[in-house]
Amino acid sequence: MSEEKQFSRRDFLKTTGVATGGIIGGSLLGGLIGFNLDGDSNNKSKDSGDNEGNGGQDEHGGHGGGGSFDVPDRGRIFFENDSDFATIEAAMERIFPETDVGPGAKELGAAYFLDGQLAGAYGFNSKEYMQGPFYEGLPTQGYQSNLNRGEYFRLGIKKLQDEAQDRFEESFSNIDEDKQDEILQDFQDDKVDFGVPKSTATSGYFFTMLRSATLEGAYCDPIYHGNRNMEGWKMKQFPGHQHSYLDVIDADEFKEIDPLPNFS
Template identity: 45%
Template sequence: MSEHEQKQESTMSRRRFIRNSGLVAGGLVGGGILGGLIGANMNKDDAANDNGGHGNGHDQVAFQQSPLYFTNPEIFGILQAAVERIYPKDENGPGANDLDVPFFIDRQLAGSWGNNTREYMQGPFFPGSNFQGYQSPLKRHEVFDVGLAALQTYSNDKHKKPFAELEGEQQDEILTAFEEDKVKLRGVTSRTFFNILRAAAIEGVYADPAYAGNKNMEGWKMKDFPGHQMSYINQIESKKFVEIKPNSLHSYTS
């Protein structure tokens, strides 16, 4: 490569870095889908070059593959192990980790949902029954902080191993204890934590890939769900079941 070509390549690399850094910061500040979608559009060409141009819209967003909320890899590993037991890989299709469910939950905890932004969170607080839903002074991201730490502590106390290193049946045993409210937590019941964790895991399996889960729309493909279609005018009068290739919001933002 000539000196001129090297200089030009260096300039383009710096421009790409500045552009991508600004977009990632925008996604963090926004804490919502808008920043992520903008980043997906602008970074698509660069990521396509990295994988030979054969990647899908989800894989092309490099910063979606790293946690925004979780800063401790060990705690993130507990989340990965837990959601995989809730939605495991089997003959029907991929499991939670293959579908990037932990990254979906991470994005939700970093945004409005994790901070209960649009919910009334003032006292007084009274213990509620298990049928009253979410009854805690803790915000959802705090519920996950407490719950995941408790999974680790309970695992170490009972099996002398971290939760992520246990056998599947042992992990199931611990998660069942949380579901049955047999573990005491600070500020929230273990059943509440488990229910929120389970619901978030399932949402990550079936949410639009634009929200960082349901990788390659595999969750939709297992259910023959068409995703977001502009119109069903060509299928609406059909008397037979019509298989439609699923479509993500990424398709309308490219």
């Protein structure tokens, strides 16, 4: 084997050094991408030139240094019905509305976050005991329903739509904000009859789950399709997944740091 084709000790040290940096930054794979085991570790891909000509834009649509970041939009997985999705988006927006401080739940993509959660283990209660007997739970107890969360949310969305039709003869997503708030307040106060035993589902507990999902969608890591462009983190001045704080840890004053996503 020729010297050019050997994976030399020097190449190994160079590569493991890069990998170590990748671990610190949260991505071992990122430190190894682009290394040529034939020994040519200095070749640059054509993509690197394209990125330079694109203002340093990374593969996720954002820029290095935490300036701008977007996870590409995806299709819905759980909410197949447009009306259901519009209803949950509208309800989340009233729980976390847009203000002069920043965007609301809709712009942050909180409903897309919930869509992904309900399509996975959370929605199917995959890691929880789901056998009977079932009794109405106490306020201090956790999830007690024989429905999984996906079924619970479908029932809750149907009741949001039913209440809007019965009261205002219009879909929930199309009534004005005051009317939406009126319905959601009754849900929170557990005044809406779900038409099932209270051990199965209640409007109050549905509102609790909806509120939690809304906040999680607003502040989650953007990889989960909420917190678009890290705007939720920016409102909280949360720095995200920084590689290190060594340059500011001794500072006497508060330092504003542009947030970074988990896979920056």
